Amino acid sequence: MDIVAVEYRGFVITHPAVSIRTAGATVQVASDHTHLLSRLLGQHVFEDPRGQERAIAKAKRYIDVILGDPLKNLRTGFVTPPVSKGSAA
Numbered sequence: 001m002d003i004v005a006v007e008y009r010g011f012v013i014t015h016p017a018v019s020i021r022t023a024g025a026t027v028q029v030a031s032d033h034t035h036l037l038s039r040l041l042g043q044h045v046f047e048d049p050r051g052q053e054r055a056i057a058k059a060k061r062y063i064d065v066i067l068g069d070p071l072k073n074l075r076t077g078f079v080t081p082p083v084s085k086g087s088a089a
Contacts, residue, residue, distance in 0.1 A: 003016060015028070015055070
């Protein structure tokens with residue numbers, strides 16, 4: 001069985017080239033960097049019943065959240081927008 005690897009922000013998302021299961025897909029997230037692995041907080045397998053593309057997208061969204069990319073987090077709806085600390089003059 002061939003394994004496909006997708007590199008994303010220091011992580012590697014792997015999945016089978018051909019899904020064995022007829023419904024759904026599972027991808028795994030790994031990294032050679034221990035400081036990145038510790039940020040996964042045990043969440044390293046992502047599943048989606050609709051296919052591999054959606055499972056990969058879930059893994060990428062989770063990586064964006066744990067690495068704290070505010071622009072991507074705003075677009076995906078994971079955080080609220082920051083409150084302005086200054087007053088408009």
